Amino acid sequence: MSSMRLQVRDLVVEAGRGGERTQAVRGACLSVAEGQVVGLVGESGSGKTMTSLACLGLLPPGVEVVGGEITVDGHAMLTLPERDRRALRGPSIAMVFQDPLSSFHPGLSVGTQIVHSLRDHGVGRAEAKARCIEVLGEVGLPKPEAQARRFPHQLSGGMRQRAMIALALANRPRILIADEPTTALDPTVQAGILRLLRRLADDGLGVLFISHNLGVVAGLCDEVTVMRNGEVVESGPTARIIGDPQHPYTQTLLAAAPSLPDPVEVGDPIVVREEPGAAAPDSRVDRDAAVYTLADVSRHFVSGSRGRKTTVHALDGVSLSITKGSSTGIVGESGSGKSTLARLLGALDAPSSGQVLFHGQDLTGMSKQDMRAFRRKVQFVFQDPTSSLDPRYTVEDTLREALHTHGVTDPAQVARRFTELSEQVRLPKSLFGRYPRELSGGQRQRVAIARALAPRPEVLIADEPVSSLDVSIQAQVMDVFRDLSENDGLTLVMVSHDLALIRDVCDSLVTLYNGTVMESSQAAAYYEQPMHPYSSALLHSMPNPRHIGRLPEVLALGEPADPTSPPPGCRFHPRCPRAQDLCREQRPALTAMPDRVLACHFPLTVPAVTAEVGER
Amino acid sequence: MNKVGRRLAMLVGGLSLLLAVAGPWITPYDPERPTADVLMSPSASHPMGTDASGLDVFSVTVAAYRTDLLIALAAVVLSLVVGIVLGVLAGYSFGGSRAFGILGKAVDRLLDLVQSIPVVILGLALVATFGRGMPSVIAAVAFVNVPVFARLLRSSLKSAERGGLVQACRSVGLSERATLLRHVLPNSLDSTLANASVALGGAILLTAALSFLGAGVRPPTPEWGALISGGANYVPTGQWWISVFPGLVLSLTVVCFALAGESVRDRLSGASGRKRSADAGQTDAAQTDTDTVMRLA
Numbered sequence: 001m002s003s004m005r006l007q008v009r010d011l012v013v014e015a016g017r018g019g020e021r022t023q024a025v026r027g028a029c030l031s032v033a034e035g036q037v038v039g040l041v042g043e044s045g046s047g048k049t050m051t052s053l054a055c056l057g058l059l060p061p062g063v064e065v066v067g068g069e070i071t072v073d074g075h076a077m078l079t080l081p082e083r084d085r086r087a088l089r090g091p092s093i094a095m096v097f098q099d100p101l102s103s104f105h106p107g108l109s110v111g112t113q114i115v116h117s118l119r120d121h122g123v124g125r126a127e128a129k130a131r132c133i134e135v136l137g138e139v140g141l142p143k144p145e146a147q148a149r150r151f152p153h154q155l156s157g158g159m160r161q162r163a164m165i166a167l168a169l170a171n172r173p174r175i176l177i178a179d180e181p182t183t184a185l186d187p188t189v190q191a192g193i194l195r196l197l198r199r200l201a202d203d204g205l206g207v208l209f210i211s212h213n214l215g216v217v218a219g220l221c222d223e224v225t226v227m228r229n230g231e232v233v234e235s236g237p238t239a240r241i242i243g244d245p246q247h248p249y250t251q252t253l254l255a256a257a258p259s260l261p262d263p264v265e266v267g268d269p270i271v272v273r274e275e276p277g278a279a280a281p282d283s284r285v286d287r288d289a290a291v292y293t294l295a296d297v298s299r300h301f302v303s304g305s306r307g308r309k310t311t312v313h314a315l316d317g318v319s320l321s322i323t324k325g326s327s328t329g330i331v332g333e334s335g336s337g338k339s340t341l342a343r344l345l346g347a348l349d350a351p352s353s354g355q356v357l358f359h360g361q362d363l364t365g366m367s368k369q370d371m372r373a374f375r376r377k378v379q380f381v382f383q384d385p386t387s388s389l390d391p392r393y394t395v396e397d398t399l400r401e402a403l404h405t406h407g408v409t410d411p412a413q414v415a416r417r418f419t420e421l422s423e424q425v426r427l428p429k430s431l432f433g434r435y436p437r438e439l440s441g442g443q444r445q446r447v448a449i450a451r452a453l454a455p456r457p458e459v460l461i462a463d464e465p466v467s468s469l470d471v472s473i474q475a476q477v478m479d480v481f482r483d484l485s486e487n488d489g490l491t492l493v494m495v496s497h498d499l500a501l502i503r504d505v506c507d508s509l510v511t512l513y514n515g516t517v518m519e520s521s522q523a524a525a526y527y528e529q530p531m532h533p534y535s536s537a538l539l540h541s542m543p544n545p546r547h548i549g550r551l552p553e554v555l556a557l558g559e560p561a562d563p564t565s566p567p568p569g570c571r572f573h574p575r576c577p578r579a580q581d582l583c584r585e586q587r588p589a590l591t592a593m594p595d596r597v598l599a600c601h602f603p604l605t606v607p608a609v610t611a612e613v614g615e616r
Numbered sequence: 617m618n619k620v621g622r623r624l625a626m627l628v629g630g631l632s633l634l635l636a637v638a639g640p641w642i643t644p645y646d647p648e649r650p651t652a653d654v655l656m657s658p659s660a661s662h663p664m665g666t667d668a669s670g671l672d673v674f675s676v677t678v679a680a681y682r683t684d685l686l687i688a689l690a691a692v693v694l695s696l697v698v699g700i701v702l703g704v705l706a707g708y709s710f711g712g713s714r715a716f717g718i719l720g721k722a723v724d725r726l727l728d729l730v731q732s733i734p735v736v737i738l739g740l741a742l743v744a745t746f747g748r749g750m751p752s753v754i755a756a757v758a759f760v761n762v763p764v765f766a767r768l769l770r771s772s773l774k775s776a777e778r779g780g781l782v783q784a785c786r787s788v789g790l791s792e793r794a795t796l797l798r799h800v801l802p803n804s805l806d807s808t809l810a811n812a813s814v815a816l817g818g819a820i821l822l823t824a825a826l827s828f829l830g831a832g833v834r835p836p837t838p839e840w841g842a843l844i845s846g847g848a849n850y851v852p853t854g855q856w857w858i859s860v861f862p863g864l865v866l867s868l869t870v871v872c873f874a875l876a877g878e879s880v881r882d883r884l885s886g887a888s889g890r891k892r893s894a895d896a897g898q899t900d901a902a903q904t905d906t907d908t909v910m911r912l913a
């Protein structure tokens with residue numbers, strides 16, 4: 001078949017040295033045709049990356065192909081000498097990695113590196129320069145000439161990934177391998193990259209797309225190959241594999257992948273009457289029930305010396321309240337100030353201005369005694385359990401210390417709490433003697449949760465508590481949080497960038513952008529009909545396994561604004577497809593609606609056709 | 617440095633340590649009582665010859681090893697203790713306490729100042745003030761290492777404080793003291809302690825260098841630097857063994873200690889598993905070590 005760009009047959013890859021060899025890939029088969037995007041799916045360690053590196057002939061030392069065939073663009077890759085393989089890398093096959101920063105040379109401009117890769121394949125100097133600008137434009141970088149002169153670290157995450165794709169495409173390869181190219185990106189930015197890859201495939205490129213995210217794969221890929229422990233368990237057209245999986249493993253993966261209901265499509269602008277004084281904190285909330293009340297809270301980080309001061313506006317004028325027993329999700333793109341807000345709520349940091357009131361009491365200037373009481377009542381769970389646990393403490397030591405700190409010292413009582421905590425976080429007591437390194441990521445996070453629960457807190461704040469875990473484990477840990485908020489009456493505050501993940505857990509949502517509150521609403525209403533253009537952009541950018549052949553939409557142009565120089569007027573206006581002159585001039589006030597508080601001059605209310613703004 | 621080299625260094629270093637410890641029982645002559653044989657070249661009865669006063673060079677060299685090792689060990693331990701205290705003051709914010717902040721800055725300046733004083737001049741000054749003798753030499757050698765350890769610990773503490781564990785301890789409500797003593801220090805110290813093994817070789821070299829320049833221990837005490845400088849007078853007249861043998865043993869020991877120290881350090885910090893953050897600090901210290909050696913050479 002002449003249209004076959006990449007074929008892997010019965011590939012066996014062995015790793016390890018000496019007698020202890022393990023098979024990283026055992027008899028994998030897959031193929032990618034011209035103009036096709038093939039998804040390679042599986043959990044970490046399933047052999048996806050090894051398979052793709054073998055295709056490029058770039059296996060790390062100590063790892064070798066011991067069987068099978070790989071055909072790249074008609075060439076039998078495995079039998080070629082290294083020199084010929086190198087000649088194929090670029091013009092025939094190229095690769096894009098998850099972290100573009102580590103694959104770019106930090107000291108050379110993006111343009112120089114692209115030109116170098118072209119010159120390596122014998123392209124003339126002038127032609128190489130022209131092609132460099134052309135390919136940077138092709139991947140959707142604005143002002144390609146200017147971007148070519150910039151260094152990798154000067155580009156934002158999404159731009160850098162586009163530049164990486166440009167580097168891969170420079171020599172016009174017939175096949176592109178993309179290894180989790182969007183995993184580190186915000187969904188809003190990811191959506192743009194996915195659209196780019198789709199367009200490239202539609203123009204004839206064959207793409208092998210490696211991912212653990214079934215939502216992304218469902219939208220982008222024509223065919224899917226599912227791997228587990230180095231073996232292909234299932235492969236075929238996306239509609240069949242994701243729409244109707246036969247293999248139990250694929251079914252488990254799919255069951256663990258959260259999916260959102262489709263929000264109501266909305267369009268026409270309707271001007272909301274602004275009632276002065278009706279603004280937040282949410283006036284519907286009974287003041288007594290408010291655990292937290294934030295009034296005009298800002299947190300600015302000032303750095304640099306006298307002459308050249310830069311101020312990061314991590315939070316700017318945030319007002320909100322959190323009700324007792326509620327579970328509040330704090331959402332937004334990275335850098336929007338979610339973690340900063342969480343840290344202020346946990347008194348791990350203090351606001352630059354404004355007040356954070358906990359049951360009416362200001363957290364700044366609290367007496368030592370009050371602070372101790374506060375620390376018992378409010379507990380924190382961090383993103384990375386590995387770094388938040390002491391490697392020298394067993395589970396039991398960690399929990400005992402937390403109990404002792406808050407005055408539970410009686411051995412019988414401690415033992416009773418151990419049992420309770422073990423049940424609450426579903427971590428068997430048999431593991432209590434272990435050190436963190438002897439636990440899996442999910443188990444470690446359970447320990448961290450148990451530690452937080454030890455003093456019987458009233459509020460639990462969790463900052464991206466599952467984003468460092470494998471997808472199948474994320475759902476299980478989220479279940480623990482849901483139980484805690486539903487059954488144990490805990491007030492839960494959860495930071496997340498994944499709207500799908502927290503849907504089952506949170507009953508209200510605060511959406512942050514560039515340090516300001518965009519929308520603060522009841523979760524059900526939010527998911528059903530986002531009214532703020534930014535919320536809508538976030539929701540529509542979420543990949544969904546049920547959307548086969550339908551890519552997430554891009555309803556926010558470009559990337560998050562720089563918090564060192566926030567845009568005037570509405571912070572979101574440079575990216576908002578609905579922005580008017582008013583938005584550029586006047587910052588919209590938080591306005592109360594029946595089921596939410598909103599900061600937008602022209603919120604979405606009436607269902608209509610969604611405006612399509614292209615891939616960026 | 618490759619693995620074989622390090623293994624070899626470990627082996628030779630270990631053997632020489634054994635020699636130093638067992639010295640008094642295995643050396644053929646009393647290192648402080650002259651024999652009748654004066655300025656004898658190496659022979660079966662005196663494998664490294666004898667010096668002008670009739671002392672057996674081999675016995676004296678082994679005895680000097682004990683002196684140098686003792687001084688170096690004492691200096692490293694002293695500088696560790698002082699370095700840890702200063703490192704904690706400079707590196708840990710104690711929850712953003714203002715007083716500790718100011719103190720920390722002052723310690724930082726102090727460390728800069730100390731590191732800018734040339735070691736040898738400092739040694740001479742100390743000896744001039746307190747007289748020749750072990751305490752002065754130990755103090756001078758320790759002085760050099762204090763900033764090294766303090767800096768190392770400071771950078772581990774700084775990164776630890778940004779890390780998750782400190783945040784977690786604070787959010788759990790642990791006091792700053794408990795956080796520091798129970799969690800932060802034990803996890804940050806191993807890289808500092810591991811570097812002590814590397815510092816030992818440098819300390820021996822420095823001890824010898826100070827004596828060589830006349831700022832070391834008082835003469836009858838056998839000491840490498842003193843032996844080398846004492847024997848140097850006889851080299852022009854052909855009695856090379858008096859200073860060459862101690863010199864060779866000194867070089868071999870220092871190199872072995874440096875290499876062996878590096879593998880001990882790597883093993884220690886490898887064992888703690890997750891000390892990525894401390895790596896920056898380690899190269900920092902290794903750098904300072906080579907600097908010291910270079911400055912002396």
Ligand SMILES: Nc1ncnc2c1ncn2[C@@H]1O[C@H](COP(=O)(O)OP(=O)(O)O)[C@@H](O)[C@H]1O
Pocket residue numbers: 301312313314332333334335336337338339340341563
């Ligand atoms: N300690 C700090 N010093 C300087 N800037 C900071 C600090 N912490 C956060 N920031 C900046 O504040 C902004 C908001 O950060 P963060 O709250 O972590 O966002 P999120 O959690 O939503 O990704 C970012 O631009 C971040 O770089």
Ligand code: SF4
Pocket residue numbers: 532533534570571572573574576577578579580583588599600601602603
């Ligand atoms: S720019 Fe801001 S205020 Fe204007 S429509 Fe968009 S979100 Fe609303």
Ligand SMILES: [Mg+2]
Pocket residue numbers: 338339340464
């Ligand atoms: Mg964050």
